[in-house]
Amino acid sequence: MRLPVFSPKFTAIAALVGLINFNSVHARTATSEGDEAQITDPVEECTAYYYAPVTNALDGFPTIWQPASILSNDTEALSTWANISQSVPTNIYPHGDIYGDWNDTSYNVASDPDCWWTKSLCTTPKLSSLPSDIASIPEPETMGYGFDDGPNCSHNAFYDYLLEQNQKATMFFIGSNVLDWPYEAMRAIDEGHEICAHTWSHHYMTGFSSEDAFAELYYSIKAIKLVLGVTPTCWRPPFGDVDDRIRAIAEGLGLQTIIWQYDSFDWEEQSGNITAAQVYANYDNFIAKAGNGTFDSEGSIMLTHELNNFTMQTAVTYYPKLKDAFKYLVPVGVALNKTQPYVETNYSLPTFSEYVAGTTTTNSSGSSNSTTSSGSSTSQSSSATAALSHTKDSTLFAMIFLGIFVLAV
Numbered sequence: 001m002r003l004p005v006f007s008p009k010f011t012a013i014a015a016l017v018g019l020i021n022f023n024s025v026h027a028r029t030a031t032s033e034g035d036e037a038q039i040t041d042p043v044e045e046c047t048a049y050y051y052a053p054v055t056n057a058l059d060g061f062p063t064i065w066q067p068a069s070i071l072s073n074d075t076e077a078l079s080t081w082a083n084i085s086q087s088v089p090t091n092i093y094p095h096g097d098i099y100g101d102w103n104d105t106s107y108n109v110a111s112d113p114d115c116w117w118t119k120s121l122c123t124t125p126k127l128s129s130l131p132s133d134i135a136s137i138p139e140p141e142t143m144g145y146g147f148d149d150g151p152n153c154s155h156n157a158f159y160d161y162l163l164e165q166n167q168k169a170t171m172f173f174i175g176s177n178v179l180d181w182p183y184e185a186m187r188a189i190d191e192g193h194e195i196c197a198h199t200w201s202h203h204y205m206t207g208f209s210s211e212d213a214f215a216e217l218y219y220s221i222k223a224i225k226l227v228l229g230v231t232p233t234c235w236r237p238p239f240g241d242v243d244d245r246i247r248a249i250a251e252g253l254g255l256q257t258i259i260w261q262y263d264s265f266d267w268e269e270q271s272g273n274i275t276a277a278q279v280y281a282n283y284d285n286f287i288a289k290a291g292n293g294t295f296d297s298e299g300s301i302m303l304t305h306e307l308n309n310f311t312m313q314t315a316v317t318y319y320p321k322l323k324d325a326f327k328y329l330v331p332v333g334v335a336l337n338k339t340q341p342y343v344e345t346n347y348s349l350p351t352f353s354e355y356v357a358g359t360t361t362t363n364s365s366g367s368s369n370s371t372t373s374s375g376s377s378t379s380q381s382s383s384a385t386a387a388l389s390h391t392k393d394s395t396l397f398a399m400i401f402l403g404i405f406v407l408a409v
């Protein structure tokens, strides 16, 4: 085969185009939900990207990752708080501080007047106006499957695995993470996972003033609404730190409090306080209980996270064992037959019986604001379209640059 002979000028131009394409592949940032979902290198997954709807709305939120307060010019938040505050008890005071330092508090754990879960594991409020927390689930031999602290920017391998297994879960998202990683949040809802709130900045909720605790919840659900187009109706307190004062604020915002019965302590492995082996032992213990009939009359919830590579890899490693041990693994909302998981009515979850019969998603309209996503059934093709679109963008850019270069030389 005779190779064409290129002029030095053409070779220089081709090399330049090659360089542009090289850069677009290896130093790029994500341009869409589908594009982000296709990245496999965790470092590249966590390269910050620009998403205009978030950038344009940042003035309406507290500083990301900082403890929240109501913005002084946020009239909607202020009026919502004015309504809710009337049903928040004023005789329950903040416990310690928002960093979980309770050294100076003298709480009577025995009488547990505030139903403070952190001290007593209380889930039935002392205030009769409040519903009980969800700690177990009514379906026997069933695990309410869910993960806290997302969306994690490097969760693609984990979410790919869940997609392969056609397994849906309840994702407890931190508001600050949602604004940092909107495409990752979109992927979760578009693949059929249930979204609950996990506060704005992930601090100990009973340490906040009532108004600031409201802000922690209010801005987390506002972030989810901004990015996903839906308003959650469930939340989980970071560290499980909840009492009747915080429950009343959550109730005022229409948020069901979801806690857990078992803790994998996967979140603590990275701190070095416990070993991986201890986390595995916690999983094994939970699985053993499923095997010995502990959950024969009522299902259960274990605390697990999409916090880091270890917690996600451990979830993948243990998924087949959990599937074997339990009859069903379902999102918490599905276990509760909560077919309308959000305030907005254009999104639904399957009933428990529908889910276990194989209908793991019922939503077809899609809810996120992503322009490249719709229902879960089309998320893969959306990804492909997005990737194609990105390639076209790169090529167009290269062609424009090439034109300038040719004119210049």
Ligand SMILES: [Zn+2]
Pocket (backbone or CB within 6 Å): 148, 149, 198, 202, 238, 239
């Ligand atoms: Zn958490």
